[in-house]
Amino acid sequence: MKQLLILSCLLFLAQTLRGADQPPPSTGNPVAMIGDSITHQGDWTKVLGRTDVTNWGIPGYTTGQLAWTFKDLLKQQPSVKVVFLGGGINDLALGVPPERIFGNQVKAIAFWREHGVVPVLQSVIYKTDEPETNAIIKALNARFQAWCAGAHVDYLDLNAVLAAHDALRADLSTDGTHLKPVAYPLWAKLVTAELSKLGL
Numbered sequence: 001m002k003q004l005l006i007l008s009c010l011l012f013l014a015q016t017l018r019g020a021d022q023p024p025p026s027t028g029n030p031v032a033m034i035g036d037s038i039t040h041q042g043d044w045t046k047v048l049g050r051t052d053v054t055n056w057g058i059p060g061y062t063t064g065q066l067a068w069t070f071k072d073l074l075k076q077q078p079s080v081k082v083v084f085l086g087g088g089i090n091d092l093a094l095g096v097p098p099e100r101i102f103g104n105q106v107k108a109i110a111f112w113r114e115h116g117v118v119p120v121l122q123s124v125i126y127k128t129d130e131p132e133t134n135a136i137i138k139a140l141n142a143r144f145q146a147w148c149a150g151a152h153v154d155y156l157d158l159n160a161v162l163a164a165h166d167a168l169r170a171d172l173s174t175d176g177t178h179l180k181p182v183a184y185p186l187w188a189k190l191v192t193a194e195l196s197k198l199g200l
Contacts, residue, residue: 028077029054030200033191035086036061038125038178047188048195054080062091063104070111082198083112084156084191088124088140089177092133098140105144109153120194121148122156126168128176134166154194161186 031053033039040057054077058066066087073080085108091101105121112119123141126134141159148155162172162183170176172183179187 028079030079030081031195032056032073032077032080032083033086034066034073034083035122036066036090038089039086041178042184042187043181044184044188047184048192056083057086060090061087062094062096063087063101063108064091064096067104067108067111070108074115080117082118082120082195082200084120084122084194085109085112086122088137089127092124092136098136098143101140102143102147106147109151118154118198120154120156123158125158125179126163126166128168128170128173130176131167138166154197156190156194158187158190161190 029052031048031050033042033044033053034056036057037059038057040055040059042055042057044053044055045051054073056069056073058069061069073083085105088101088105091104092098101124109119109121121144123144124137126137141157145155145157147153159166159168162168162179168176169183172180172186174180
């Protein structure tokens with residue numbers, strides 16, 4: 001019994017010393033994709049070709065609800081350097097006024113800036129066959145883009161690669177709202193270009 005105890009202690013000591021030669025564990029991912037189920041369904045590691053990205057897409061969440069989780073993201077990924085803010089389509093489905101969606105995203109940008117993180121705002125993605133909703137989205141995105149230009153916030157127009165004639169391309173969507181896997185590499189090209197611009 002005594003010999004087993006000594007052997008166990010020696011093994012523990014050897015593992016400890018071996019661990020001291022290893023690099024410290026990663027403190028987290030520098031890139032985070034924030035949004036709803038559309039973001040959640042993206043295989044960001046694959047389409048971005050990098051393993052240091054956090055998928056913070058939460059199905060069903062509105063822009064206001066996503067803001068509740070920002071502190072959790074910071075706790076889990078303390079080394080985050082840039083966040084790509086998405087969402088908005090659930091808000092519209094629930095009748096949240098565009099004015100509130102706009103305000104939520106402006107507050108989100110302020111939060112991340114206060115924490116030393118670069119926020120990149122992404123447009124609300126159109127739907128395939130809902131012209132009235134798309135008209136609201138178009139006006140909201142135009143306001144986002146104008147505000148970002150004045151506030152020196154980078155803005156990604158996802159509809160530039162995912163939509164045609166002010167509507168989400170049907171060949172890129174599963175149900176008029178959510179995206180097929182083939183759509184994510186198109187989105188990822190915009191994100192990759194932005195990360196390159198930021199030196200990440």
